[in-house]
Amino acid sequence: MLRTPESAPARPLIIGHRGASGYRPEHSESAYRLAFELGAEFVEPDIVATSDGVLVVRHENEISGTTDVADHEEFRDRRTTKTVDGQSLTGWFTEDFTWDELSTLRTRERLPKLRPDSAKHDGEEPILRLSDVLGIIDEESERAGREFGVVIEIKHAAYFQAAGLDLVPILIRELLRSGWNERPARLVIESFELGALDRVRESGLRGKLVFLAERIGAPADEPIGDDPKRSYGWYRSDDGLDLLAGRVHGISVAKGDLLRLDALGNAVGPTTLVERAHARGLSVYTWTLRPENRFLNLGFRSSLSPSEWGDWSGEFGMIVESGVDGIFVDHPDLGAQIVAPGFSA
Incomplete structure (x- = not known):
């Protein structure tokens, strides 16, 4: 179940980020099944x-980087430019396709230069619906004889709502239809937009709610109602955490927000964020733990090669020492190693 400060375990929850996305193209069936084999307890689909x-499972609604859509002659005319949450993007967007059309596409590795072994699986699998992922979790739970869970991220809620495709009621209907509303200990809903989480809470849906906070910028749905516009940084302040404590069960932050740096940019220990959030009854989760030098703090890099693995266990260990309740990992086996009793970096 989702960890809470009152019953926090000695180790954090291991969450397979888009499945085992360090080994297989993200959000593919093989990525999700492999995640559980490698030690993930929950997996995270973006919708x-x-x-x-x-509801389809993609990190973004622009899909040219993670599917073969550009190779489909019949979809060439769908290429367009849109502004999503203030960012201009050119490509192909899920909201311009029916599910029957998208079901003809195949997945691709998003970072082929960094993860060539995963890229070898390009074109092997179709993209998935949320209903497909929930079915995989049920099957893997039965196979393993234990109950796995899901962390569903609502992407670009305000954008889709303005386009006439409100993700919140669509998600609620799917969870009610599939019976996942009756599994609150295994169900987490997260979003970078607090307004979307407010509406999920007000619907009476069971499960836990987690607010995602980027390092910089502000949520796309700010300001909410008559409130002033608030940045992600403000939400990590004491005042921000006070507000969140009355509206969500936890907060999920970039790992950099848990690492205290010296003057050279090297991580030297944890910040106070976990301690401050726990004092308000909020769980804390962090993303994304990855072993490649490109993603590691400067002090844990092994070389200038971005794809080479650095001292991942050193960085992961420092993050775990912060007292965080859950870690999002691309390689669930590394997460399992770092939280194993007696593991030494």
């Missing part, structure tokens, strides 16, 4: 919508 209101 966006099709033109006919089907």
